[in-house]
Amino acid sequence: MTDANLSNLTVLIVEDEPLIAMSLEDALLDQGVTCIGPAGSVSAALEMIEAGGFEIALLDVNLRGERVDAVADRLAAAGIPFIFTTGHGAEGLPDAHRERPVIGKPFRDLDITDALARHRPR
């Protein structure tokens, strides 16, 4: 069943664990969402933001031991909404972006699609 709110949506996936990234892609492709990525490192994510072509991003808080503050800053500056995914508690979030939506790992597909529908640009 395709959620109407996810039609014509392109999502950037920033996630360093390939299994989790693949699972995310599966869930989103099932809903007719187009995926960009996954970006597994901060530098890869910044390159993909530079290239553009997506409306919203799913952002793992930690990429191979590196914090994603720089990625969140860039997205915020570009006015692109994003949702954190994290195995840490809320305290692991970048200080400047504590108000952003967070989904804890492990998550249900529904948590992801709901959050994307709610926070995608209108």
Added chain:
Amino acid sequence: MTQVMEPSAGHSAGSPFADGGPADPGRPIPCRVLLLEDSGMDADLVCEHLKMIDDHAFDIHRVETRQAFIDAIADGGPYDLILSDFDLPDFDGMSALAIARDRLPRVPFIFVSGMLGEENAIEALKKGATDYVVKLRMERLQVVVRRALVEARDRNELADKRAALAESEARLRFALEAGRLGSWELTLATNRLRVSSICAANLGIADPADIATYDRLLERVHPDDRETQQAMVRQAVTSGLPLDMEYRTIWPDGSVHWVQVRGRAVYDKDGTPTGLAGVSLNITDRKRAEERQLLLLEELNHRVKNTLAMVQSIAKQTLRAAPSVEAFPDAFQSRLRALAQAHDLLTRRHWQGASLSEIAALTLEPHVDAGRVRVGGPPVNLTTGVAVSLHLAFHELATNAAKYGALSAESGRIDLDWEITPPAGSPARDGVASHAGSGHSSRTAAGALVLRWRESGGPPVVPPTRRGFGSRLIERGLAHELEGDVALAFDPAGVRCRLVIPLSSRVNPQ
């Protein structure tokens, strides 16, 4: 020679010394006396007078010669009193005094002499004689002896107490030093602080005199902890409850250390607090360990959540790719076991990564032992994430080989080898479909690890009609994660997989 000098007029019977006897008058105090006297008559006279001191029971050991005196001093004790003549045929009183002072410094020594000139008397007292009695006034002996004994007992008691105190202090100091405990004492009225050298060292100060006031101490306390420190000290003084606090201190070199302080207020007779005293302990190591433990717990939580998310992904994708519901449990459990094996290996390596050969051996070991698989290549270090991903990829290849490929036939074999290629020039393609990674320009800037999986001798390979979990994990997941090129080919002669992974801090030759 002038005669008879009375040392002090007030010292007569009935003087304050009369009450110096024991508490129980019924039991005379035993008293061993060494008497140096060559004249038997004089000795008897002395004994007569001693017997008149009724609260003591005297046991008199008389010696007449120098040698007998020395022997008695050496072996005949213990004595409570020494009485000595001044002039002896082979000996003299002053020499006897010198020997006694040297060997038995605590035992009172009294001269009892027929004649003793004033100069001799003064000299004798200077050299440590307790007193003297001239034979013409022998009745003084009782007073002099009683006083000497009482004074000696008091002196000995005091000396014993002092020795016990010194010993107890030494024990306390030893315990404090062994426990690396510093001690301190604060006087409230003056704000003076006395600290031991360990206490000063806990604050990074070599000389305790450098923190002689409470204000000087506060200067050493971390600014963020200063207010709390003062409040707790105030509270301990007003409440009378034990002080127990931990605070940070900044050493002169700028480094931050932790100190634990325990103490208690001291009060005067009226109950007014006069000071505070206690101990201090450097707990920096303990604090660091606590911080490390907290970090480890956070890291563990993160790792568990991440692992759960991986298990969830494996479950979803296994289910998605499973040809039937019945096929799910075996495929899922086998992948979970592969994940657990990787974790076991990484735990043995303290999560500091693993070598490529260790990872290759993890799944393939049974087949290597059977001579079906040949593994070889130079040493390569992998970080934990890469190690897990590669292990899961090998597991998929090996499972496929066992079901449909080289390991499903008796004569089949697998060659898994790898090499490091230099930075310049990109390795030649071997004509199979290639799946590029995320297209990083720095792909071969630092050289690359080229890894080949080649199966042979198995049944003819039929390319799958759709990509399963394994193919997807290798072609998409691994290619993305390692930012490398992955070529997986279902060649009729045998499955082949070729990975070209750029060298980095995650994948590096040893």
